[in-house]
Amino acid sequence: DTAVSQTPKYLVTQMGNDKSIKCEQNLGHDTMYWYKQDSKKFLKIMFSYNNKELIINETVPNRFSPKSPDKAHLNLHINSLELGDSAVYFCASSAGQVRELFFGEGSRLTVL
Amino acid sequence: GESVGLHLPTLSVQEGDNSIINCAYSNSASDYFIWYKQESGKGPQFIIDIRSNMDKRQGQRVTVLLNKTVKHLSLQIAATQPGDSAVYFCAENSHRDDKIIFGKGTRLHILP
Numbered sequence: 001d002t003a004v005s006q007t008p009k010y011l012v013t014q015m016g017n018d019k020s021i022k023c024e025q026n027l028g029h030d031t032m033y034w035y036k037q038d039s040k041k042f043l044k045i046m047f048s049y050n051n052k053e054l055i056i057n058e059t060v061p062n063r064f065s066p067k068s069p070d071k072a073h074l075n076l077h078i079n080s081l082e083l084g085d086s087a088v089y090f091c092a093s094s095a096g097q098v099r100e101l102f103f104g105e106g107s108r109l110t111v112l
Numbered sequence: 113g114e115s116v117g118l119h120l121p122t123l124s125v126q127e128g129d130n131s132i133i134n135c136a137y138s139n140s141a142s143d144y145f146i147w148y149k150q151e152s153g154k155g156p157q158f159i160i161d162i163r164s165n166m167d168k169r170q171g172q173r174v175t176v177l178l179n180k181t182v183k184h185l186s187l188q189i190a191a192t193q194p195g196d197s198a199v200y201f202c203a204e205n206s207h208r209d210d211k212i213i214f215g216k217g218t219r220l221h222i223l224p
Contacts, residue, residue: 004155033211035214040120041120041150041199041216041217042214042216042217043156043201043214043217044214045211045212045213048210048211055210056210056211090155090156092155098205098207098210098211098212099144099146099158099161099203099205099212100146100158100161101148101156101158101212102158103154103155103156103157104155105153105154105155106153106154106155
């Protein structure tokens with residue numbers, strides 16, 4: 001059983017399009033995150049939700065909109081995609097100990 | 113050796129030798145320091161953490177050392193195996209921010 005699963009694993013799209021990445025965790029965790037990893041492997045936090053409420057928004061452009069329908073799901077919708085959005089997006093979750101994150105396998109987004 | 117510019121710093125170690133991966137941090141207010149391992153095509157995975165009031169912590173085949181005077185963190189891997197080949201990230205967590213900030217990664221390459 002996959003603990004944190006993301007779909008799709010790969011996404012290739014044109015500039016200006018809108019796309020979504022879905023994430024689900026079956027660990028019973030209250031907190032979920034989106035991280036962006038660029039081509040230099042740098043991992044940067046984008047958003048965090050605790051029990052469906054937004055608690056961290058790291059100055060991400062308004063084109064990125066997370067949505068948490070319930071505490072087991074955190075989806076990421078991106079409008080008007082730009083070349084610079086190309087990256088691997090990781091979903092993660094945590095229980096009480098924030099320092100131990102459980103990551104999904106990543107969704108590689110390529111904007112042409 | 114270490115490469116600069118766009119490339120990830122790389123440490124090459126002979127199989128069976130010990131590996132030492134270093135990290136400098138900047139936030140003196142962090143409560144925990146953490147090491148993550150990211151294998152190719154996968155999400156980062158928690159290895160070990162250390163609280164800021166400690167200077168050493170041991171796990172299975174891994175030891176983390178914290179030197180707060182010079183803001184330095186290291187991960188020592190004993191008897192390095194091919195399965196240790198990955199990118200290793202140090203990270204920080206402060207209970208004030210309730211998030212994990214990742215540092216730059218180091219690629220560990222195992223020589224046969």
